[in-house]
Amino acid sequence: MSNTYSQGDVASHNKADSLWIVVDGDVYDLTKFQDDHPGGKKILQRVAGKDASKQFWKYHNEGILKKYKKQLQIGSLDTKPKPAAEPTPVAVPQKDTKKPEPKAVPQAASDSGDSEALEPFGAQIPFADPGWYQSYHSPYFNETHAALRAEVREWVETAIEPNVTEWDEKKLVPAEIYKEMGSRGYLAGLLGMHYQKDYTQNVIKSVPPEKWDLFHEMLLTDELSRSASGGFVWNVIGGFGIGCPPLVKFGKKPLVDRILPGILNGDKRICLAITEPDAGSDVANLTCEAKLSEDGKHYIVNGEKKWITNGIWCDYFTTAVRTGGPGMNGVSLLLIERDFGGVSTRRMDCQGVWSSGTTYITFEDVKVPVENLLGKENQGFRCIMTNFNHERIGIIIQCLRFSRVCYEESVRYANKRRTFGKKLMEHPVIRLKLAHMARQIEASYNWLENLIYQCQKMGETEAMLRLGGPIAGLKAQATVTFEFCAREASQIFGGLSYSRGGQGGKVERLYRDVRAYAIPGGSEEIMLDLSIRQSMRVAKAVGMKL
Numbered sequence: 001m002s003n004t005y006s007q008g009d010v011a012s013h014n015k016a017d018s019l020w021i022v023v024d025g026d027v028y029d030l031t032k033f034q035d036d037h038p039g040g041k042k043i044l045q046r047v048a049g050k051d052a053s054k055q056f057w058k059y060h061n062e063g064i065l066k067k068y069k070k071q072l073q074i075g076s077l078d079t080k081p082k083p084a085a086e087p088t089p090v091a092v093p094q095k096d097t098k099k100p101e102p103k104a105v106p107q108a109a110s111d112s113g114d115s116e117a118l119e120p121f122g123a124q125i126p127f128a129d130p131g132w133y134q135s136y137h138s139p140y141f142n143e144t145h146a147a148l149r150a151e152v153r154e155w156v157e158t159a160i161e162p163n164v165t166e167w168d169e170k171k172l173v174p175a176e177i178y179k180e181m182g183s184r185g186y187l188a189g190l191l192g193m194h195y196q197k198d199y200t201q202n203v204i205k206s207v208p209p210e211k212w213d214l215f216h217e218m219l220l221t222d223e224l225s226r227s228a229s230g231g232f233v234w235n236v237i238g239g240f241g242i243g244c245p246p247l248v249k250f251g252k253k254p255l256v257d258r259i260l261p262g263i264l265n266g267d268k269r270i271c272l273a274i275t276e277p278d279a280g281s282d283v284a285n286l287t288c289e290a291k292l293s294e295d296g297k298h299y300i301v302n303g304e305k306k307w308i309t310n311g312i313w314c315d316y317f318t319t320a321v322r323t324g325g326p327g328m329n330g331v332s333l334l335l336i337e338r339d340f341g342g343v344s345t346r347r348m349d350c351q352g353v354w355s356s357g358t359t360y361i362t363f364e365d366v367k368v369p370v371e372n373l374l375g376k377e378n379q380g381f382r383c384i385m386t387n388f389n390h391e392r393i394g395i396i397i398q399c400l401r402f403s404r405v406c407y408e409e410s411v412r413y414a415n416k417r418r419t420f421g422k423k424l425m426e427h428p429v430i431r432l433k434l435a436h437m438a439r440q441i442e443a444s445y446n447w448l449e450n451l452i453y454q455c456q457k458m459g460e461t462e463a464m465l466r467l468g469g470p471i472a473g474l475k476a477q478a479t480v481t482f483e484f485c486a487r488e489a490s491q492i493f494g495g496l497s498y499s500r501g502g503q504g505g506k507v508e509r510l511y512r513d514v515r516a517y518a519i520p521g522g523s524e525e526i527m528l529d530l531s532i533r534q535s536m537r538v539a540k541a542v543g544m545k546l
């Protein structure tokens, strides 16, 4: 924005028919906008021609300026200091290099034993970001992680976060955003395994595929979750992150070769269809049936699935079906394609995650070729089990970042809102709330880092057995933490987090999203029980002495 104005120029636009204001040294023309201003036009007219920074920041947060700047800013004051030259960001990817240069990227810290602290990143509000953002030493993160962090944060702050309220209300995220998840190469790295470079031409700008590890995946999900919308995160990684891994791990090569590239590029969508109207956490009792045709070439599928994330938009459904007798040994996994016919999907109205597309599905005489069986017949339960750790870790990462968002929003607000003559931050009762939020977030997050590291080091079967218990325990810990933080943040924001949108909008939305995390992927009750049961079972097998 190259136009510059003097204070006098602005002062002459002090009427309703030409209404300019200054915010932080930038000049805004609100003449046309005043009629649409949700806070009313009179309040704007009272500051017409003046510097209204103080009033602006009292009533709005940063997202508003990001959203409206392009439309309303006409220039800056001639007295506005020129921005200091930006410090070189840590390992920000070279914009004009088509392929990342592998040699420039050091080994993962965890592989090299190098724990050099990285440059500080982000707002430096204590506990609002993980410790390694504040130059804490970490054995897990290196420059490739820092570069990815900068890349994703930039995208989320400019293209995602300012729009999530609108998307949530519309219950839709624009299709081009999902497509961009593919073109940025993110989808191919979100499968809980090595980067799927053989199935996509897209590469992530800041991390070469061979350097990709589970900490990259973790921080990608973490940074996407700074959008402060479970609906957005589930829209872009919810169905994919749990529906696609079984295809990659257990699908027959011709099937994978045919459909995986379109999925990873963001052209086609996939989800996981397990839960039924009558079978949630009790997966072994599902009833959706798949009968082999007489010629043995097809399964005929009939049944219903409920609460299926992304279902309304999906082309492919990784579906748990009953091919055998009762219980877990009669369950198989089938990749059902919408094009087969007989698949109907309808949106469900839910308490939270509005833009995620929660779906009710019916399968009526769907003819599925036997080539679409994932894994072996009647051994689908094992495939489902191997999926759970990845699903739950995704939930944990999101919950902990959402908890941080609730905490960060609270800290920012507590530093500007004044009651009884002082800032909220100066009231010990508010600091106590923040302290209880921070201690739970940090304890949970540090356990998470440790478990991600174990997942990286252990083989899949070992991880499934040995980490199933702790991951279940941490899933419950993360959802309880999220619920606590959403509640406490809401108490700090008061009425502003009771109404939708505006300054308390993130907290209000996240509060609504809490149950979508505490129930699916294994409810808190099931998780806590499993955490002990599974851990005891494994310990007994390896010689626990009681």
Ligand code: HEM
Binding pocket: 021, 023, 028, 030, 037, 038, 039, 040, 043, 044, 047, 052, 055, 056, 059, 060, 061, 064, 065, 068, 072, 501, 502, 503
């Ligand atoms: C660039 C200029 C401005 C823009 C783009 C803008 C935009 C908005 C928007 C979108 C809202 C809805 C609530 C939200 O989403 O946060 C809002 C509410 C409001 N605005 Fe503004 N505004 C501007 C300037 C101002 C100024 C200068 C004042 C005060 C002098 C003001 C006072 C208010 C008030 C009181 C509300 C209602 C807050 C509430 O519901 O708690 N706005 N504004």
